[in-house]
Each structure stands twice: as C-alpha cells, then as structure tokens.
Amino acid sequence: MRVVIADDSYLIREGTRRLLEDSGQVEVVASVGSGPELVDAVHRLGPEAVLTDIRMPPAGSVGQTGAPERPSMEGIAAAHAIKSAHPSIGVVVLSQYLDASYAFELLRNGANGMAYLLKDRIGDLDRLLYALREVVTGGSVIDQRVVDALVARRTREANSPLATLSPRELDVLGEMAQGRVNGDIAATLYISESAVGKHVNAIFSKLGLTEDTHRHRRVVAVLTFLRESGLDQR
Numbered sequence: 001m002r003v004v005i006a007d008d009s010y011l012i013r014e015g016t017r018r019l020l021e022d023s024g025q026v027e028v029v030a031s032v033g034s035g036p037e038l039v040d041a042v043h044r045l046g047p048e049a050v051l052t053d054i055r056m057p058p059a060g061s062v063g064q065t066g067a068p069e070r071p072s073m074e075g076i077a078a079a080h081a082i083k084s085a086h087p088s089i090g091v092v093v094l095s096q097y098l099d100a101s102y103a104f105e106l107l108r109n110g111a112n113g114m115a116y117l118l119k120d121r122i123g124d125l126d127r128l129l130y131a132l133r134e135v136v137t138g139g140s141v142i143d144q145r146v147v148d149a150l151v152a153r154r155t156r157e158a159n160s161p162l163a164t165l166s167p168r169e170l171d172v173l174g175e176m177a178q179g180r181v182n183g184d185i186a187a188t189l190y191i192s193e194s195a196v197g198k199h200v201n202a203i204f205s206k207l208g209l210t211e212d213t214h215r216h217r218r219v220v221a222v223l224t225f226l227r228e229s230g231l232d233q234r
Helices: 010-022 035-045 074-085 100-107 119-123 125-136 144-154 167-177 182-189 193-206 217-228
Strands: 002-006 027-032 049-053 090-095 114-118
Touching: 002 010, 002 035, 010 027, 010 049, 010 119, 010 125, 027 035, 035 049, 035 074, 049 074, 049 125, 074 090, 074 100, 090 119, 090 125, 100 114, 100 144, 114 119, 114 125, 114 144, 119 125, 144 167, 167 182, 167 193, 182 193, 193 217
Parallel strands: 002 027, 002 049, 049 090, 090 114
Antiparallel strands: none
C-alpha cells in the first residue's frame, strides 16, 4: 500500500514511517510537515492512502513576532482538498482531541474513505493498518473512544434518539463505528451474528435510516449523533 505521511514533528513522521514500513505492508512514498506539502505530494505521487496529523502549521507561516503561528486545522483542510480532487484516495486523520466536533468537521462532507483516530493509535500497528485498509476500499472508521464520549453525552438527553437505544444496541453501534462487519461484532460481543443483524436493523429504524438512505448507513448512524450534538452549528 503506497502511503503519504504528514506531521509537523520530524520524529513522529520518521517513527511512523519506520513502523509502517517494517510491517512489510506499506511503502511510504513521502513524509511531509505541512498541509500544502501534503496536498502537493498527493498530486505528484498518487498514493493509495494518506496518514495525517489533524493540526499542522501552514507551510512557511510565521506570526508578527517571527514565531510560528498557532497551528490550525490544517490536516482536516488538506483531507478535504485531497478527497475533493482525488476521491479514491483514503485518508486517515490522527488527532489528540477526544472532542467529537473535530470528527464532525472531518466527516461533514461525507465519510467514504475517511477515518478519524486518536493519535495514540500510532503505537497500535494492527489498528493503524486496519484503518488504512478500510479507507483504501472506501470504508470509514471512527475511533471507539470518540463514539463512547458522544454516546455518553447524548444518552443524558431525554429527547435524543440515542435514549431509545438499548445498552446492547449502543454496544453494537460502537463496534459499527470502528468499521467492523456483523461477524466481527458477533465475535467481539459474544452474541450470534443473527442477533447482531437484529440490533443493527433496530438501530437504523430508531434513527430513521430507511432502505433508501445513503448506502453506508452504519456511518450515517454515527454521523447522526454528531449532527444532533449541535456540533455543526457555527
């Protein structure tokens, strides 16, 4: 898998590159330190996937004092630019922020081929490779802890559709958000695959996701929580 890495820390870039390449499953074709450099590398090299930090300083940007400007959401801006120009390229964004508003900002234009993981996943090679494989095939992954935080917040509100979901349905939703298929969910939760299917259908029904909804209803279910949290309000 040909991948471009972007992070403003040289040490993190190099560490991540070596980790991925040592797996024997990834070829890092470029390693850059800013959003503009990332977009340029993607245009020139045509990778299958991108792994980027959520926050990087714009290339060559300095404040009035001569010190670097406070980092912006450059990784998300770059992700949107890349998906707009190259829809087939998968994008994994790494963030140190548990706040679900960042995940919403990343996924607001669509979730196909996009992943939002907390940054400490860098040390979890299997999880990182899984996310890269998912986005390359058009799938989506949202970090379980982001979903958990959002679910905990929304279930406290009586008028939320989440309040109508059973504890088991919430468990299934958390697994869905990680991109797992029904068989994997069944194995993780120690229930039958048919039971998982019933829970998934119940979730779709309670959230009003009908058969003619966008085909990635699993991701739409998670995005519904993000939107209902008021995180899309500016």
